Amino acid sequence: xxxxxxxxxxxxxxxxxxxxxxxxxxxxxxxxxxxxxxxxxxxxxxxxxxxxxxxxxxxxxxxxxxxxxxxxxxxxxxxxxxxxxxxxxxxxxxxxxxxxxxxxxxxxxxxxxxxxxxxxxxxxxxxxxxxxxxxxxxxxxxxxxxxxxxxxxxxxxxxxxxxxxxxxxxxxxxxxxxxxxxxxxxxxxxxxxxxxxxxxxxxxxxxxxxxxxxxxxxxxxxxxxxxxxxxxxxxxxxxxxxxxxxxxxxxxxxxxxxxxxxxxxxxx
Numbered sequence: 001x002x003x004x005x006x007x008x009x010x011x012x013x014x015x016x017x018x019x020x021x022x023x024x025x026x027x028x029x030x031x032x033x034x035x036x037x038x039x040x041x042x043x044x045x046x047x048x049x050x051x052x053x054x055x056x057x058x059x060x061x062x063x064x065x066x067x068x069x070x071x072x073x074x075x076x077x078x079x080x081x082x083x084x085x086x087x088x089x090x091x092x093x094x095x096x097x098x099x100x101x102x103x104x105x106x107x108x109x110x111x112x113x114x115x116x117x118x119x120x121x122x123x124x125x126x127x128x129x130x131x132x133x134x135x136x137x138x139x140x141x142x143x144x145x146x147x148x149x150x151x152x153x154x155x156x157x158x159x160x161x162x163x164x165x166x167x168x169x170x171x172x173x174x175x176x177x178x179x180x181x182x183x184x185x186x187x188x189x190x191x192x193x194x195x196x197x198x199x200x201x202x203x204x205x206x207x208x209x210x211x212x213x214x215x216x217x218x219x220x221x222x223x224x225x226x227x228x229x230x231x232x233x234x235x236x237x238x239x240x241x242x243x244x245x246x247x248x249x250x251x252x253x254x255x256x257x258x259x260x261x262x263x264x265x266x267x268x
Contacts, residue, residue: 002096030088036222037210044177056179069135074202076228083126108137139194146231146258152251156242200233209250209263217247224266
């Protein structure tokens with residue numbers, strides 16, 4: 001299944017993200033390039049309320065087949081940036097179902113589903129992205145302990161510290177029209193999902209890692225991005241973004257050097 005939507009890249013939307021999560025960035029006006037990753041705050045979720053799961057994620061989004069599992073999470077992506085999106089552009093986003101694979105995990109069934117997206121201007125593709133989602137059964141106890149990597153911070157060329165509070169989580173949910181209850185409904189997160197607190201959005205952590213890489217590699221352009229989410233990040237808990245000298249790899253670490261996510265980047 002394929003869907004297609006058009007949207008003007010409104011400078012006000014980019015400013016809403018910048019003012020909340022990237023205040024050291026310059027204000028951008030129409031005609032200026034949109035930083036890579038920021039396309040993620042455009043084309044918000046569009047599923048009708050009746051098409052949501054109880055957890056607030058889309059059950060029917062017009063792209064993936066309906067999957068009979070109650071939970072849906074962002075697991076990572078593979079993205080290329082052949083061109084620059086610019087504020088004021090009329091962008092057409094097409095979304096197509098990719099591979100759908102069912103597996104058996106330690107806590108029951110898992111379905112890994114890909115969504116292939118293209119962002120085009122005047123028929124020219126500027127961003128190609130394959131997002132990886134995972135569908136899971138109801139929570140049934142704590143997950144396995146996260147992998148740790150003490151060397152990621154110890155050998156990093158740079159480390160940026162981030163703490164995301166409930167105000168920031170609310171703003172990102174509002175920007176992206178994301179109604180997943182694990183990001184704002186603490187009762188749901190604790191009692192239904194079995195989490196210790198509200199969950200930081202994976203797509204938000206993805207943009208923050210890309211932003212950090214750009215800050216530490218001024219003058220270079222990101223042309224490819226590979227993100228893998230490996231453990232949950234939680235509200236009010238410090239996150240360290242640890243990068244290599246050339247910003248080609250960023251690791252997000254939580255407490256006790258737990259690896260939350262990795263980003264592999266190609267820059268030119």
